[in-house]
Amino acid sequence: MKTIVSTIALLFTLLVTSCVQKSYKKTIVFTLDASEIKNSKKVGIRGNDKPLSWDYDTKMKEIKKDSLYETAVTFETGYKFTEVKFVVNDTFEFKDKKNRRVVFSEKDTTFYNAKYNIR
Template sequence: MNAFTKLIILAVLGLLTSCVQPSYNRTVVFELDAKAVKDIKTVGIRGNDKPLNWENDYPMQFDPKDSLYKATVTGKTGYLFTEFKFVVNGDFELKERDNRKVYFKNQDTIVYKATFDKLP
């Protein structure tokens, strides 16, 4: 076997045994205080990872018990965090600022509490 053939075999074996990042089901419970916004018609979330996207709102529902908008989002990811922004009446929060991030750590479910257009 010549050196070129050995190199090709090693390259193929390397591709076949390459590491694949494990992915996990992650759930984020979003709770949003939007009391400062007047005349709310729609509240949603847009973000990086499915089922979120940057083109359409993932709807949030108003909970009159605590006057918060809530949504539970579950997806499969191998990433350590995801990025998103809240949207009220089609208007993004935090204009010209970085996206919000939620870090998964080693938990399957994270509760993310926020106030519209304000970072913690």
């Protein structure tokens, strides 16, 4: 009886632990050229993987007045990509179109340069 319980416990442990996907810390430095938009008051990014959200902007820092913005986001993920959209003055880019797909670099940090509303 003791052998049966031990075997079941071992099988259960293997089953539970083998389903967990390994995760990695990946950082993306997003740089956005929004020079086509005049009077940019609020520039951010949204996405489907934490710490980003589709419900609120992650603010981007102004690097060059009214044109260049940047932010660094660190993800803890098991995926090889994430999806995002930039938001300027509360207006999403690519309205009713696919999100930007950003593939993580093999290294810890990925640099992603974009122009607002242009693929």
